[in-house]
Amino acid sequence: MKLVVTIPAYNEENTIGKVIKEIPREIEGIEKVEVLVINDGSTDNTVKVAKEAGADRIVGFKENKGLAPAFRLGLETALEMGADIIVNTDADFQYDQKQIPDLIRPILDGEADIVLGSRFKGWIEHMPIQKRIGNKIATWVTRMASGYPVSDAQTGFRAFTRETALRLNIMSDYTYVQETILQAVNNGMVIKEIPVNFRKREGKSRLISNIFSYAKRGAPIILRTYRDYNPLKVFSLIGGTITLLGLLMGLRVLVHYFKTGIVTPYLPSAVLTVVLLVVGLQVIILGLIADMIKTQKKLQEEILYRLKKIEFDMRRETKNSFNRDINP
Structure with missing residues (x-):
């Protein structure tokens, strides 16, 4: 040891x-x-x-x-x-x-x-x-x-x-x-x-x-x-927060629409609602993609571990063999 x-x-x-x-x-x-x-x-x-x-x-x-x-x-x-x-x-x-x-x-x-x-x-x-x-x-x-x-x-x-x-x-x-x-x-x-x-x-x-x-x-x-x-957790949290903000923003637009039948007074809010919902869903999708990449990352780490293990084990064995040759 x-x-x-x-x-x-x-x-x-x-x-x-x-x-x-x-x-x-x-x-x-x-x-x-x-x-x-x-x-x-x-x-x-x-x-x-x-x-x-x-x-x-x-x-x-x-x-x-x-x-x-x-x-x-x-x-x-x-x-x-x-x-x-x-x-x-x-x-x-x-x-x-x-x-x-x-x-x-x-x-x-x-x-x-x-x-x-x-x-x-x-x-x-x-x-x-x-x-x-x-x-x-x-x-x-x-x-x-x-x-x-x-x-x-x-x-x-x-x-x-x-x-x-x-x-x-x-x-x-x-x-x-x-x-x-x-x-x-x-x-x-x-x-x-x-x-x-x-x-x-x-x-x-x-x-x-x-x-x-x-x-x-x-x-x-x-x-x-x-x-x-933890990509899925991180991106889901971010995307979920943005989506929730979009839903809250759109709530008053819907309330006004159901009362009056028009959206014009709240048009900027309606546009912002759509933007937030789209961005939020895109971030969540990005999290799903990142989670798939995480799987590949684990495989790459395992491959890297095996390559390093082979490399350093071979170096150690070569060094031990050399020491045995000069000190029989």
């Missing part, structure tokens, strides 16, 4: 060394622990410090691309390295890496596919008020969209089984945290939360500059993911 700890990092030279050194290299039930750093276009000495601290592998981008692409690259590389379990953590030294054995225990015990380290169930040394509010709001929205009673949807300290990592398809270019939960729930994966400790951050957050910019960029990710997995 191999564990790969992935650390997306952008200009974290002051803390990434401490994160790497704190990661336990001997864990019960795990034969090998490796540390993978994803350098997201850092312009400081992040890479140098990571190497000196003992990172087993460093990959990344020449320029800053954002947390979601870095996380996606981390998953792909960890699978390529033959990971059976993947733990993702932050490079800012806020999470206690000594809790990694607790984080992966539900996976080792066969109780979960994904384990989230919940700061709000654990101990928080310090969290700025705007970040706390933003986390609470985003978590509530994620809870409503997914139906899973998550307490900390924003946590970057989480563990995945190999099978789960193969099934996740991160489409966002900003953040992955809510999208992975929504995908996991809709794919029937088992999620579990454990309490974790959260230290005060050294320096300013690279991801959340302020609550308004985060909400502006994070909310569409949740809405888009929810729409993709």
Whole structure:
């Protein structure tokens, strides 16, 4: 059983060394622990410090691309390295890496596919008020969209089984945290939360500059993911609302017509009624079409999962064969 700890990092030279050194290299039930750093276009000495601290592998981008692409690259590389379990953590030294054995225990015990380290169930040394509010709001929205009673949807300290990592398809270019939960729930994966400790951050957050910019960029990710997995519900709600408005608008036109036999005084309302009814029905039809596309999407995801599984399993077998040849 191999564990790969992935650390997306952008200009974290002051803390990434401490994160790497704190990661336990001997864990019960795990034969090998490796540390993978994803350098997201850092312009400081992040890479140098990571190497000196003992990172087993460093990959990344020449320029800053954002947390979601870095996380996606981390998953792909960890699978390529033959990971059976993947733990993702932050490079800012806020999470206690000594809790990694607790984080992966539900996976080792066969109780979960994904384990989230919940700061709000654990101990928080310090969290700025705007970040706390933003986390609470985003978590509530994620809870409503997914139906899973998550307490900390924003946590970057989480563990995945190999099978789960193969099934996740991160489409966002900003953040992955809510999208992975929504995908996991809709794919029937088992999620579990454990309490974790959260230290005060050294320096300013690279991801959340302020609550308004985060909400502006994070909310569409949740809405888009929810729409993709529940298209009929979303479009039926929108189309039904528009149709209901049209019916209410047309009600007074009908009442006047039955009383007087003419529509002329309410002609604009009559036209608007027709427009609303037509648009509402078209949106509902669009939902039916989107629901059919959803079926195709599921088939495509299954095909993609099987292709990734074949690819990464072949890479792991090739690597194992090579190791056996040089170390008979």
